[in-house]
Amino acid sequence: MTTAGRVIKCKAAVAWEYGKPLVTEEIEVAPPEADEVRIKIVATAVCHTDLYHLFEGMETELFPTILGHEAAGIVESVGSGVTEFHPGDKVIPLFINQCRECRFCKSPKTNLCDKGENGGHDELAFEKSRVTCKGKKLMPFMGIGSFSEYILMNQTAVAKIDPAAPLDKVCLIGCAISTGFGAAVNTAKVEAGSTCAVFGLGAVGLAAVMGCKFAGAERIIAVDTNPKKAEKAKVFGATDFVNPKDQKKPISEVLAEMTNGGVDYSIECVGNVEVMRSALESCIAAWGVSVIVGWTDREDFAARPIQLIAGRTWKGSLFGGFKGKDGVSEMVRAYLQKKIKVDEFITHTKTLPQINEAIELMKSGQSIRIVLNVSSE
Missing domain, CATH: 3.40.50.720 (NAD(P)-binding Rossmann-like Domain)
Known part of the structure; x- marks a missing residue:
């Protein structure tokens, strides 16, 4: 049965409170609206920025949230007005938009976009969120929230990548390696x-x-x-x-x-x-x-x-000065052409329910990058 146009119930690691362990929950992800893409997350990595928000950032009101922003997946469905992406495309979600139309996007001097960081990271993000759990809205961290089996993204914050790319490796290009x-x-x-x-x-x-x-x-x-x-x-x-x-x-x-x-x-x-x-x-x-x-x-x-x-x-x-869509696609090509290293960054692999183990490994300095295998390609 097709999931397009329907609410998807799936698993996610929810941070209900500042400083507390994450909890694996069933969440609901709404279907994409105009200019949106719904993505099945295949792999996501744990970044220190996730830990910063959970343990150091002091933005205690920005909970409950779904952390995670360094990820890769497959387009499940698209909303009206989306022509760049189609179901089955391999993609990497971005925390920096690239609309290609604003004065920033047209300038070679910056990788910022007038649309700002994807989705925002404030109380307005709660109001706009269409991801819920137990009747409560969840804020997708950095506009992404990839510690989840499915996410919603604006099409300006998604990069299409080479279909040959292994998603459990190139997810790291979504943040750390490019940065x-x-x-x-x-x-x-x-x-x-x-x-x-x-x-x-x-x-x-x-x-x-x-x-x-x-x-x-x-x-x-x-x-x-x-x-x-x-x-x-x-x-x-x-x-x-x-x-x-x-x-x-x-x-x-x-x-x-x-x-x-x-x-x-x-x-x-x-x-x-x-x-x-x-x-x-x-x-x-x-x-x-x-x-x-x-x-x-x-x-x-x-x-x-x-x-x-x-x-x-x-x-x-x-984000290393890279324009989101262009830079990520370019870096994935560089990896496939063996011009840059990616695999060597990965020290551990875990599953989504093992997220708290992954967090402890990172906090203790025992890992470089931990990849969570969320779904199969």
């Missing part, structure tokens, strides 16, 4: 022969290391307080590993001594304002470029004006 890789290639614009430092070796940081290598950097210094990350960083192209806890001097001074005055490019992938400043100060004064990638909105960051006046540039990067 880190693009921060190096698109935002920092790392040059061949340069020296780089990457702070934080989670999936985003390792992707940034990979991006530096892809761009032709001669020396890539990986920085992390977890010594177990050293060997993993080398897999993606790091030439050196430095643990700040092992140093008697500030890490910026250590890197300056290692590189005759500072690195050409530094990329911060932690989300810690002190690390952001250290990354900036690790750059060479005259032309160094430092990129902030790590997500936080709880604290202000600061630097002395002379650190910029002397010639450094401080930049931010959202």
